[in-house]
Amino acid sequence: MKTVLFITLSLSLLLSCSKQERNKRMFAGNWVLKNINTKKYVNNEETESKDTTYYGVMQLQNTTGVENHAYFTRFEPFNSNYSNWDVSDNEPNVIRFYLMNLDLGFNFSYNFTVEKINSKKMILTSFISDNDLNVQEKLTWEFTKE
């Protein structure tokens, strides 16, 4: 009995998964963009809120290779390009897209804050703020799992 319990508890600690790998599995899959909400602020007070219904699909692949690819369908500004993506370690707070187009000679990366992520829904946000940390605009992308 002692032996079984000791081994079980030790193996539980031993086999605790990398949180980064767990986070990637959570994000992987096909996500349908349902809505983009734009909020505008003056002196950190909300002055405007606008919903835009927008259809696009984002496929996040999770591979065992070095890079994970994201493919976009009817999805501005990525169009039909693909990009690499990564998520934060520990808590899934950030998802980063790295888009590179060698033919046109440009590359850029962008980080989104993850406001919510579960098996059915994902909400990403980004902010425009000034140097004094006053919010001017908040963009919210709402996705559902296909």
Added chain:
Amino acid sequence: MPFSMKKCLFFISLIFASQLLSQIDLSLKLGAGVGFSKSETFNSVQDSYNTYNAATLKNNLSIGISKGFTVEVDGKFDNLFMGVGLTSFRTSASAKFSNEAKRYFDFKHNFYNVLIGFSRHKAGGELTIASGICVTDYFLTSYVEYATGDRDYSYGSLQGTYHTNGFGIPLMIEYGKHLDDNLKYFIYSRCQIQAISATKFTLFNIANGQTSAIYEGVEILDDRKQILFELGLKYNL
């Protein structure tokens, strides 16, 4: 990391301990506590941050007390003590600006300990002194909370989550008293010092292209030292 230090350390302790299981008294321990921590590199960043933002700060960047828990399996053979467990502590530093926006630095430190030492039971109480080796998981998450209440993990030169693994040498002093005549249940108080860090590795932000945690030319490393005070319960199996 392609090589898991955690798995290697616990596999070694598992093989070692399993040979002695028939001869030792096992117990399960659960505790919670508070503590204090210090990091030379973060202190430098803290000073630099407060100087750079002096004109707009309402409350300077300062660090709070640590809070956490321990889960441990212990073995005792005569006066020889062995323990395998996890101690996890969180600490937070924050600064507040005149427009009510805040900058947070959240630290999470997991210590996977393999302990060996001396334990002596006398007159209803048990004193244990142990040291050993620990593998550490160190996370630093930095974010801004705007006056609107929204959190932004993508703003600024220190954005998102940074992580590294390391090694260290823990020191533990513990005193327990039994709660029943059968000596099954103990209440214990413990002081754990994680002061000797064999590694001062760079923290990496995976979601930001493997960048390290640098503010105004100063890099934050995993050089945090902690002293932790716990109360908990022990159950003899």
